[in-house]
Amino acid sequence: MAESTHSNCKSLLGSLSDYVDGDLSEELCREIEKHIAECEDCRIVVNTTRKTIDLVHVSNLSQTDLPEEVRDRLFKRLNLAAYLKPLPK
Amino acid sequence: MTETTNQADISLDALCAGDRAEFARLVDAYSAPIYRLGLRMLGNEQDAEDVLQNTFLSALTHLVNFEGRSSVLTWLYRIAVNEALMVIRRAKPEVNIDDTEAADENEDFSPSQFVDWGALPEDLLLSVEGKQALDRAIQNLPENLRMVFLLRDIQELSIKDTAEATGLTESNVKVRLLRARLSLREQLSAYYGERINQEKKNG
Ligand SMILES: [Zn+2]
Numbered sequence: 001m002a003e004s005t006h007s008n009c010k011s012l013l014g015s016l017s018d019y020v021d022g023d024l025s026e027e028l029c030r031e032i033e034k035h036i037a038e039c040e041d042c043r044i045v046v047n048t049t050r051k052t053i054d055l056v057h058v059s060n061l062s063q064t065d066l067p068e069e070v071r072d073r074l075f076k077r078l079n080l081a082a083y084l085k086p087l088p089k
Numbered sequence: 090m091t092e093t094t095n096q097a098d099i100s101l102d103a104l105c106a107g108d109r110a111e112f113a114r115l116v117d118a119y120s121a122p123i124y125r126l127g128l129r130m131l132g133n134e135q136d137a138e139d140v141l142q143n144t145f146l147s148a149l150t151h152l153v154n155f156e157g158r159s160s161v162l163t164w165l166y167r168i169a170v171n172e173a174l175m176v177i178r179r180a181k182p183e184v185n186i187d188d189t190e191a192a193d194e195n196e197d198f199s200p201s202q203f204v205d206w207g208a209l210p211e212d213l214l215l216s217v218e219g220k221q222a223l224d225r226a227i228q229n230l231p232e233n234l235r236m237v238f239l240l241r242d243i244q245e246l247s248i249k250d251t252a253e254a255t256g257l258t259e260s261n262v263k264v265r266l267l268r269a270r271l272s273l274r275e276q277l278s279a280y281y282g283e284r285i286n287q288e289k290k291n292g
Contacts, residue, residue, distance in 0.1 A: 083113035
C-alpha cells in the first residue's frame with residue numbers, strides 16, 4: 001500500500017456505508033472507485049462488505065413467523081381473545 | 090385525522106377511538122417483526138415474548154399520545170427497543186448500551202481481514218452452514234451495534250426511522266451501523282478465510 005494512498009484508506013472507511021447503500025455523491029463515488037482501482041485491500045473490504053449486506057438481505061433473516069401459541073397468549077394478554085381469527089394458511 | 094398507515098392499512102382514527110377489532114388488526118400486522126427484534130436482541134424466546142406483550146400493552150395505553158410523526162410501526166419499534174433495553178440492563182448492568190460514544194471510541198474497527206471471499210459460490214454462502222455463520226456473527230455483535238443493525242439491515246428501516254426507533258441521532262446511527270457491518274464482514278472473512286485455506290490444503 002503506497003504511503004500517499006494510505007490516508008485515503010481511512011477516509012474510505014468513513015464513507016463505506018453510504019457508498020454501498022448508494023447514498024454518496026457522484027464525486028465521492030468517483031474518488032472511491034479511483035482509490036479501490038489502486039488499493040487491493042480497500043477493494044476487498046468494499047466487495048466483502050457489500051457481499052455481507054447482500055447475504056443478510058437474501059438470507060431472509062427477517063421472515064420468521066410468529067409461533068401460533070405466542071400469538072394466542074398475546075391476544076389473551078391484551079384481552080383481545082374475541083378477535084383472534086384463525087391465521088390464513 | 091383520516092390518515093392510514095401505508096403498510097397495513099390500519100386506521101389511526103379507529104385505533105384512537107378505541108376500536109378493539111382495529112387494534113387486533115394492528116397486532117396481527119406487526120407482532121411478527123416486534124417478536125423477531127426481541128428474539129435477536131435478547132437471544133431467548135421467553136424474553137422476546139415478554140417484550141412483545143409489553144410493547145402492545147404499552148401501545149394500548151399510550152395510543153392517545155401517538156402523534157403520527159412516524160409510522161405506527163416505527164413507533165412500535167421505539168417502544169419495543171425500550172422494553173428490550175430494560176431487559177438487557179436488568180440482566181447485564183455492566184453493558185453500556187446508552188447514547189454515549191465514549192465507551193467504544195477507542196475500539197479499533199479498522200479491517201484486519203483481507204480475504205476476498207465474495208466470489209465464493211452462492212450455494213456455499215447460502216448453505217445451512219453459511220447461514221449459521223452469519224447468524225452467529227450477528228449474535229456476536231455488542232447490543233448497542235446489534236440493535237441498530239437489526240432495525241436498519243434486517244427490518245430495513247431508513248436511517249431516519251432507525252434513529253427515531255432507537256432515540257439516537259442519525260449520525261450516531263450511521264456510526265453504529267458502519268461498525269456493525271465492519272464487524273460482520275470481519276467475522277465472515279475469518280470464517281470463509283479458514284474454509285478457503287482448508288480447501289487449499291485438501292487440494
Ligand atoms: Zn485503500
